[in-house]
Amino acid sequence: MKKLIIPTRRTVKEYPIFIGRALIGKIPKLIDLAGYSQILIVSDENTSKLFNLKLEASHISLPSGENHKNFQSVELILNKLHDMKADRKTLVVNLGGGNICDTSSFAASIYMRGLDVLQIPTTLLAQVDASIGGKTGINFAGVKNLVGTFKNPIGVIIDVDLLKTLPEREYLSGFAEIIKHGLIFDKKYFSTLRSTLKFSDSELEKIIERSCQIKAKIVAADPQEKNVRKILNFGHTIGHAIEALSLENPKPLLHGEAIFLGMIVENRISYISGLLNKKDFLIIDGFLRKIVKPVQLDTERILKKILFDKKNESGRINFTLLKALGRAIYNMEVDEKIIIEALNYENN
Numbered sequence: 001m002k003k004l005i006i007p008t009r010r011t012v013k014e015y016p017i018f019i020g021r022a023l024i025g026k027i028p029k030l031i032d033l034a035g036y037s038q039i040l041i042v043s044d045e046n047t048s049k050l051f052n053l054k055l056e057a058s059h060i061s062l063p064s065g066e067n068h069k070n071f072q073s074v075e076l077i078l079n080k081l082h083d084m085k086a087d088r089k090t091l092v093v094n095l096g097g098g099n100i101c102d103t104s105s106f107a108a109s110i111y112m113r114g115l116d117v118l119q120i121p122t123t124l125l126a127q128v129d130a131s132i133g134g135k136t137g138i139n140f141a142g143v144k145n146l147v148g149t150f151k152n153p154i155g156v157i158i159d160v161d162l163l164k165t166l167p168e169r170e171y172l173s174g175f176a177e178i179i180k181h182g183l184i185f186d187k188k189y190f191s192t193l194r195s196t197l198k199f200s201d202s203e204l205e206k207i208i209e210r211s212c213q214i215k216a217k218i219v220a221a222d223p224q225e226k227n228v229r230k231i232l233n234f235g236h237t238i239g240h241a242i243e244a245l246s247l248e249n250p251k252p253l254l255h256g257e258a259i260f261l262g263m264i265v266e267n268r269i270s271y272i273s274g275l276l277n278k279k280d281f282l283i284i285d286g287f288l289r290k291i292v293k294p295v296q297l298d299t300e301r302i303l304k305k306i307l308f309d310k311k312n313e314s315g316r317i318n319f320t321l322l323k324a325l326g327r328a329i330y331n332m333e334v335d336e337k338i339i340i341e342a343l344n345y346e347n348n
C-alpha cells in the first residue's frame, strides 16, 4: 500500500490518499474514526450492492447516473442526515464514482455548515480525479457543475480491487482524465500510456498513483482554481458542453467520453491558434482518435453552451490549451472562428 500526503499550502489542511488493494476492510486502521458520533455511507444503486465497508453506519443509496447529480439527490442526503439526527461530529463516507463523490461531498459541505467527508472512490475516473482536490458540485439549469463548493475530504481510500467489477465502458471513460494528466503535465507519463488502454494490474496501480500525484500537486499549488489549477480543465470547456447536451438523449455519453471529444477539439484549437507545433498535435490527435469513435457535433449548440460555461470570465471564451506535449497554458482567449473551425472539422 502507498500513502501519499497531499502537500498543501498552510491555509488548507493536509489529507492522506491511501492507494492499494483490499483496503476497504481496513478503514479504521487507516483513518481515525474515534471522534465521530455517527457515520453515513452514501452509495449509489450499484455500489451499495457491490461493496460492504463493514462499518457501523447508516446508509443511503442514490440513483446512479449523471442525470441524478442534482438538488433532488442532495435533498435525499440532507433528509437522511436530518432523520438520523446527524450532528457536526457525523462523518459522511462516499462510496461510489465521481457522481457520488461530487453530490455527496456537496451535501456534506452545506449540512450544518460542513461535515467531514471520507472519499472511497469506486470508478477509475473517481480514483484518479474526482475524489481528490476538494471540488464538490451538482449540475444545474443544464450546466455541468454549476452549483458547488470547495470541501477537502479528511482522506481518500483508493482500493484498486474495487475496479474489478467496473464495466469496460466506465474503465475507458476513466482514462480520459489519466491521458489529460499526461498531456497537461508529464510528457513521459503520456508516453507510457498506450492507445489500447490495456494494462496489467500492477501497471494500472502505478498509473493511478502517478495520476493522483499529478492532480494533488496541481491542486496544492492552487486549491481554489484561481490560476494554475485551471490547467486541469483541458478538454473540459468543449467536453462539458458536449456532455451537457448529450444528457438530453436517452443514451448520454459518459463524462470521460465527452472529455475525450473535448480534448480532440481543444488539441486542434491549440494547433490552429499557433500554440502547439504540428508534430505534437499529430501525435496527440492520432492517439486520441484510436480510442474515440467519431461523433457528429452540433457546433451551434455547443458554442451557445460554452458561452454560459462558468469558466468564462467577462463573457469571453477562455480555454486551457496545450503549448507542447506535457505543457498546458490557461486563460487563453480564443476567437469564435477558430472554435467553429475546430468543431466543424469533426463533422467532415
Ligand SMILES: NC(=O)c1ccc[n+]([C@@H]2O[C@H](COP(=O)([O-])OP(=O)(O)OC[C@H]3O[C@@H](n4cnc5c(N)ncnc54)[C@H](O)[C@@H]3O)[C@@H](O)[C@H]2O)c1
Pocket: 044, 045, 046, 047, 050, 064, 065, 066, 069, 096, 097, 098, 099, 100, 102, 122, 123, 124, 125, 126, 129, 130, 131, 132, 133, 134, 135, 136, 145, 162, 163, 164, 165, 166, 167, 170, 173, 177, 254, 255, 256
Ligand atoms: N470533483 C472533481 O474534481 C471531478 C473530477 C472529474 C470528474 N468529476 C465528475 O465525476 C463524474 C463522473 O464520475 P464517474 O465516471 O465515476 O461516474 P459515476 O459516478 O456515474 O459512475 C459510473 C457508473 O459506474 C457504476 N459503478 C461505480 N463503481 C463501480 C464499480 N466498482 N463496479 C461496477 N460499477 C460501478 C456507478 O453505479 C455508475 O453507474 C462527473 O459528474 C464529473 O463531472 C468530478
Ligand SMILES: [Zn+2]
Pocket: 177, 236, 255, 259
Ligand atoms: Zn473531468
